[in-house]
Amino acid sequence: MNKEEKILEVNNVIYEYRNKYQTVKAVNDFSFDFKRGKFYAIVGKSGSGKTTLLSMLAGLDVPKEGSVRYSGKDTKNIDLDKYRRDDVTVIYQDFNLFPLLTAIENVMYPLHLKGIRDKDAKVTAQKMMESVGLDLSFHKRLPSMLSGGEQQRVAIARALASEASVILADEPTGNLDSENGANIIGLLKELAHTKNYCVIVVTHDLGISSDADQVLSMKDGKLMLEEADKKN
Amino acid sequence: MGKRAELYIMKYGMTNILRNMPKSIALIAAALVLTISICIISQTIFIQRQSLESVYTQYSINVSIMDEFCIDSTNLRISSKYYDIISQNQYDIMEYIKDIKVRSIESRGIRYTFDLNGEEQLTGTVTGLTYLPSDDEFGYSFGMLSGYSESVLLGNEAVCIVPNTMLEKMTGQKEVIFLRQSEFSEFVEYKIVGTHEGKPDDIFCSFSSFNENLSRDEYNIYSFGFLLSNAKYNENVAEILKKYFIEPSISGAVTRKVNELKLPFRYAYVMPKGNLDDVIKPIESDIQKLMIVEPFLFILSVATGFVVSLLSTKNRKAEFAIMRSLGTGKAMVFFEAFFEQFILNLIGILLGIGVFFVIYQSDTVLVLWKVLIFFACYMFGTAISVLNIAMINVMKIMKSNE
Numbered sequence: 001m002n003k004e005e006k007i008l009e010v011n012n013v014i015y016e017y018r019n020k021y022q023t024v025k026a027v028n029d030f031s032f033d034f035k036r037g038k039f040y041a042i043v044g045k046s047g048s049g050k051t052t053l054l055s056m057l058a059g060l061d062v063p064k065e066g067s068v069r070y071s072g073k074d075t076k077n078i079d080l081d082k083y084r085r086d087d088v089t090v091i092y093q094d095f096n097l098f099p100l101l102t103a104i105e106n107v108m109y110p111l112h113l114k115g116i117r118d119k120d121a122k123v124t125a126q127k128m129m130e131s132v133g134l135d136l137s138f139h140k141r142l143p144s145m146l147s148g149g150e151q152q153r154v155a156i157a158r159a160l161a162s163e164a165s166v167i168l169a170d171e172p173t174g175n176l177d178s179e180n181g182a183n184i185i186g187l188l189k190e191l192a193h194t195k196n197y198c199v200i201v202v203t204h205d206l207g208i209s210s211d212a213d214q215v216l217s218m219k220d221g222k223l224m225l226e227e228a229d230k231k232n
Numbered sequence: 233m234g235k236r237a238e239l240y241i242m243k244y245g246m247t248n249i250l251r252n253m254p255k256s257i258a259l260i261a262a263a264l265v266l267t268i269s270i271c272i273i274s275q276t277i278f279i280q281r282q283s284l285e286s287v288y289t290q291y292s293i294n295v296s297i298m299d300e301f302c303i304d305s306t307n308l309r310i311s312s313k314y315y316d317i318i319s320q321n322q323y324d325i326m327e328y329i330k331d332i333k334v335r336s337i338e339s340r341g342i343r344y345t346f347d348l349n350g351e352e353q354l355t356g357t358v359t360g361l362t363y364l365p366s367d368d369e370f371g372y373s374f375g376m377l378s379g380y381s382e383s384v385l386l387g388n389e390a391v392c393i394v395p396n397t398m399l400e401k402m403t404g405q406k407e408v409i410f411l412r413q414s415e416f417s418e419f420v421e422y423k424i425v426g427t428h429e430g431k432p433d434d435i436f437c438s439f440s441s442f443n444e445n446l447s448r449d450e451y452n453i454y455s456f457g458f459l460l461s462n463a464k465y466n467e468n469v470a471e472i473l474k475k476y477f478i479e480p481s482i483s484g485a486v487t488r489k490v491n492e493l494k495l496p497f498r499y500a501y502v503m504p505k506g507n508l509d510d511v512i513k514p515i516e517s518d519i520q521k522l523m524i525v526e527p528f529l530f531i532l533s534v535a536t537g538f539v540v541s542l543l544s545t546k547n548r549k550a551e552f553a554i555m556r557s558l559g560t561g562k563a564m565v566f567f568e569a570f571f572e573q574f575i576l577n578l579i580g581i582l583l584g585i586g587v588f589f590v591i592y593q594s595d596t597v598l599v600l601w602k603v604l605i606f607f608a609c610y611m612f613g614t615a616i617s618v619l620n621i622a623m624i625n626v627m628k629i630m631k632s633n634e
Contacts, residue, residue, distance in 0.1 A: 085559025112240035
């Protein structure tokens, strides 16, 4: 597998929606190629279109114009449910764990969706939890019994369990203290560099951007900073 | 998504049910209370209908045809065509018409012989009947011979009841007698089925046979009546009778001159209902009220299913959004939410049925149909609510974090 392989290609994406008064271009002619093994930070003010872009990368929506291509295939022409199950995974600011499932059951969820047997799913989930620093004592705890940092680790373990190539994170440190936040960013960066994931983090936190291999700045739905020039 | 994933989604639903007991119990209780209400209302309607039915069957109405003033019912001279209306089962409700009483008299010299050799020839009166008259009616005492019942008079067999004295005089075969309209017509063989102690030249035979073989007059019915064995059909019977007879009223007015038999409206029907209306009106009114409430209860079930389901899933939008973002299809998210509601409602309904049968000691399984309808309505309401969940806009929830 080519470490520099383009995994997500965003070409002239426009996404607009109508609110009460006007048509808003949330993403306006955005183009960029995301590669495996890289840790990207997308920064910008609130309303700059970061999350809209993320939702299109995550296959939760498709662009009105332009295209998002995963491994060369336009997301408009693929089964988006399968895409989200197998190829891309999202980590949220408020963790979004299933509140009535234990930590290990949360990690097993994407494996069960793929039809993996309970026993095998459990072994894989255990490995994933270990890889994010959660030992056996955390397995049977409900999310309400975990700290913010621990919950985010479970969310990361769940993302890893899905074996997706692309990890998208929407403000993953937003609800964490600075120490836990730094640990989570460190973990995501390590995953990008050692496990060859394409990690894209949407954030307000400029501290994170200093850890990123590449920072994309957005304003009014447009890619603003010099990284735009880096498009191959 | 494969079979195993679908099974997992069901397991996930069960886990949610078991790990959120207060919510589960509240949903079960809602379904239970509604089920018991449905059962009670259905049971009450059922019982009231049964009592109404029992009242109807206990009340028999003696219908009689009278002259146009509703005074005389014994000397009418009505066309025999009216008998056909009742006897030929033209209407659905004929099974409730019993004891048809038709009487005719032919006294213009019917001749008969009661000896095989034709030696004893007499002229007398023959009466056509559909029933065995009481002793008071003719002042005679009637009896059927063994092997016969009075029902033979309702048919059109050539049977007759002869005077005792005539039977005693017979020397040869004592089973038949020969009757004819006049000395110019052919004798018809009549089977003797009974005797009476009365005038020695009076003979009674079945009306149909009399009308066919012996009567020279179409207007040969002298009295006409029947018993309506189920009062429920009194309106239907009245509708039929109105086509042929005058409806009794204060004015007694009849707008049409000719009835459906193309005969003049000359006779009135009388249906004395006694205090039937006083008895059935309160029951009917109760049933009507309950029948009005019942559909509302089903509509309420749809609304309750919708609201209960909406409330129980209201705080789970993020959960469903994350399911969708992890690649769970819309149909599967709908299935998961619906499955949970289905199981909880089913438990509530089964408990409700159990509680109802234990408390009310009911043996009416009919209420189960109503409960099934209720369940369908309830789940329909649930489905509408759950559909919203499945159609959740994941992006909107993500945006709320921005």
